[in-house]
Amino acid sequence: MTMKLACSVAALAIAAAGSVGAQDRVKFEYWYGLTGDLGAVVLETCNRFNASQDKYEAVCIGQDGYDQAVQNTIAAFRANQHPTLLQSFDAGTADLMLSGEFYPVHKLMADTGIEVDWDDYFPGIANYYSASTGEFFSMPWNSSTPVYYFNKDHFAAAGITEAPLTWEGMEAAFYALRDSGQACALAYAPSTWIDLEQFSMVHNVPVASNDNGYAGLDTELLFNTTQHVQHMENIQRWIGEGVAQIRTAQSGMTARDSFVSGECSIFFSSIADHNTVHKLAPSFAWDVQIIPVYEGFARHNTVVGGASLWVLSGKTDAEYEAAANYLAFLATKPEQQFLLENTGYIPVTKSTYDALLAEGFYAREPFINRDIAMKSLTYTEPTNLTRGIRLGSFIQIRAEWVNEVQAALAGQKTMQEALDTAVARGNDLLDRFERTYAGKTFP
Amino acid sequence: MRRAYFKANWIAALLVAPQLLIIFVFFYWPASQALYWSLTLEQPWGGGNTWVGFENFRTLLSDAYYWNSVRVSFVFAIASTALAMSMALVLALFADRQLRGYKFFRVGMIWPYAIAAPAVGLAFRFVFNPHAGILSYINEVLPGFWDPTVNGTQAVIMVVVAGAWKSIAYNFIFFLAALQSIPRSLIEASAMDGAGPMRRMRDLQLPLIAPTFFFILVINITDSFTDSFGIVDVLTGGGPARATDLLVYKIYADGFRGFDYSGAAAQSVILMVLVMALTFVQFRYIERRVHYT
Structure with a gap:
């Protein structure tokens, strides 16, 4: 009896603490397309983000495929129920770019006061995800070639x-x-x-x-x-x-x-x-x-393949701040490394790649020779024909x-x-x- | 003939209102929206559209590949309906004759209907796999003969078989129910008059289940035009070279995957008109031959 009581009291206390914590936190939604093992990795990055600080909470929802992620977001967007953050694949973004219904990450980071060294991104990746003026539309994340x-x-x-x-x-x-x-x-x-x-x-x-x-x-x-x-x-x-x-x-x-x-x-x-x-x-x-x-x-x-993260329009400043912090979190070296260790994707910034090389990351199984992708991606400086495709x-x-x-x-x-x-x-x-x-x- | 009617029309209106509301919300409203989009170029993320009149329809109807889709859809509808109905009828006749194990089959035959279309697709993907599937034995005798990833005709056969397999169960339930509702005394009387099983089937059972037969026909044809998406998506993805690009699959591929909302809306309108016309034809010309008791 006393045991039971103690348990329920403890449960209540935990629930109360949880709800207080949840109330304080600014929530934002993130819809992603990766599935299976890769989807689990996305979810894990959200858990890691939520555990790393107590101001924001990423609510991450798998959409069972890149196609569906974009389709569902469009449907939700038309009903004004869309997420703050969307993982969109390269070919699905021309409509989004022209609709103007997104918040360019370059501007988002500047507005929320988060410092990002945009020049640190590999040019083969940067060109793919940025405007003609060189400013990033969306945040590179899971990248491959x-x-x-x-x-x-x-x-x-x-x-x-x-x-x-x-x-x-x-x-x-x-x-x-x-x-x-x-x-x-x-x-x-x-x-x-x-x-x-x-x-x-x-x-x-x-x-x-x-x-x-x-x-x-x-x-x-x-x-x-x-x-x-x-x-x-x-x-x-x-x-x-x-x-x-x-x-x-x-x-x-x-x-x-x-x-x-x-x-x-x-x-x-x-x-x-x-x-x-x-x-x-x-x-x-x-x-x-x-x-x-x-x-x-x-x-x-x-050029890079995979997907990037888009911030959509029509959200509150608080949600944007939360999303910006999540994006900044993903770009850190430990988080890039977490992605690399659990998937076959490649680093997106030069500094992370250099640091990993220096640590001998690519000399260890199972990563040996995986950075051949970097060689392919950086073989020459992108020309007008090798920046990417925007159709x-x-x-x-x-x-x-x-x-x-x-x-x-x-x-x-x-x-x-x-x-x-x-x-x-x-x-x-x-x-x-x-x-x-x-x-x-x-x- | 005397007709019954309500004096106060508002009672009637009130009684049908919920039904009308549901039909309006789930059919007329989306259908009218599709009709509107089909006359415009709609931007997927909102932000407006451009009125283009019948251009979307003109583009479709002058596209040889669209007509290919129409043709493939008819082939699929007719072939899978014929296969599913004839198989189901044969199975139901046997189950009705109470051959050994019929009690098990009466229930067991229903199971396939409970399987989701993509799962059916996955199962048949294995069956028809040219390298490792059951049909790969053909390739051991005749190397390279069976390959639905290259051969369009074989891909169509594959989709037809998988589609029919799924609706056999549904048809079976209806046929069996219809057969069992025929009074035993009729069957027994004809047996005493010396009619064998085949004769009883031809002259007695089939005419008596004609209404069910007609119902199943309409449902199967409609279903094969509108509900064949899952199997195609998993089994062939519309290929090879558009060989299995059914109308309903093309709508999905263009509209949802390709974000061409207007083109897909125009295709939906055409498909809707087509299914309505087909159903009308069936009621007008086939139902005449059906005698309801």
Whole structure:
């Protein structure tokens, strides 16, 4: 009896203390798109933030995917029930930029008096998330860039000593692998992000006019006129010859699964998969390499992928202050390191990266060679064509590309015809987008 | 004929008001909103729109890929309805004949209906997996024959089978209920007159369950146009090369994923008109042949 009483008194006391604490704290909502293990990491950053101070409370709500995070936020925004902070993926932000319904983080930090050294961010990341004036719209957080993963044992058996840095070398590797008895050299899944966008970055060729859309809304797609066509024709040929095989989720086995099971020797993906592949513990030695370029092209930088954090309009000053503190918290070195240790993402600031290098972070398993992504991202200073891509209706344009490439791979048309169609249909979408936002320009 | 009516109309109005309100809030209001958006270019984050008249409809109707979606949707609707109804009918006839284990099947056959569409998609993704699934055995005999990730026809077959599998359970319940409501005495009398099971089925049971048959037909056709989204999303994502890009999936992809609210609204309006027209046709021409007892 007394025990019970003591327990309930204690519970009451805790509840009272909790409610007092909660009342004092300024709450703000944060909707994120990451799911599974990665979603758990996001939630953990919120817990860490809430435990680190007693003035603010981040209420973090997973939205089950990047797509849904943005969709749900739009629906909520129209009902004035939106969160203060939104994790949005790169392709979903053109509408948000033009709507003006966001609070640029650069301004937010200045208004709330939080010092941020914006020059500390890697230029490949900074350019992607900032206005033409160089001011950040949104806060970079979970950032990645593509690499390729290869099976070292297969490479050794095929007599390949160096992971190739050119597509010509890559092709030779495919055939060497086949000759060594490896049926599937490349597990291929059509990806605009890798095959088109990042490919065009490293080759310094345009995806679209107007510096890939940065300079205006009257943009036209150009990818059916560049080295990209040759590349896609090569991929088609490799699939036809059997050295590359299509491995998508729809076929029941993704490219990553095909690689981890040892069926295929190479697959292309985000560096964020480095952590996942490590966790899946393949029974062979493996490593990563930056994506190849064709001979005759000078290699340029890749750009960042992943998502950034947007502060939305229509909230109170107190909520903005709370959100600003959370963003500043995420940018600290310990928090970046927490993200890096629990995911495959990369540091976003130079100082954090340098500090991690000095500590020997990247000399330890499982992080060895993961910073090859930094090499890719900082290979050259960004040019007008390698800052990034800023296109309206980008998600639909990506879908057009995928559908047309699938049609070509199924033999319904040639790759050139497919890419011409994708460009023509994409241009119609861009035209619609421009008219939807008549008279507006990217900030 | 004498008709019953309320003298005071306000009582009638009061009684139907809740129903009308629900229909208004959940159908007429959103539908009118969709109609309005379909005539504009709507900015997703609010902030206004531009009136463009019928441009969204013109764009859609002059798009060969949109007509492809219409065609695929009809193929899917007809094939999955035919498959789901015929399978369900055969199973219900057997269950009704009280063959061994029918008590178990009467309940067991209902289970698939309780499974969410994406889960069905995931299960069939494994069944149809060209590398490791059950059908991969075909590829061992005929290498490269089965690959729905490249072959559009096979992808359609896959979606039809998965879609039909899910509605078989629903149809089965209705067919079985209809069969069991036929008086036993009729069946027994015809059996005594020497009619075998097949004859009884053809001349007695099928005509007597015609109203149920018609109901199931309307529901299945409507469902396959509007409710096939989950399976397509998981199984094929509309591909390969738009082979399974059903109308309802295209609405989702353009509107929600691509933020083209106006284009998606125009597609919704077309789909709504299409389903209404189809239902009208079914009532006008097929229901005539149905005899309600």
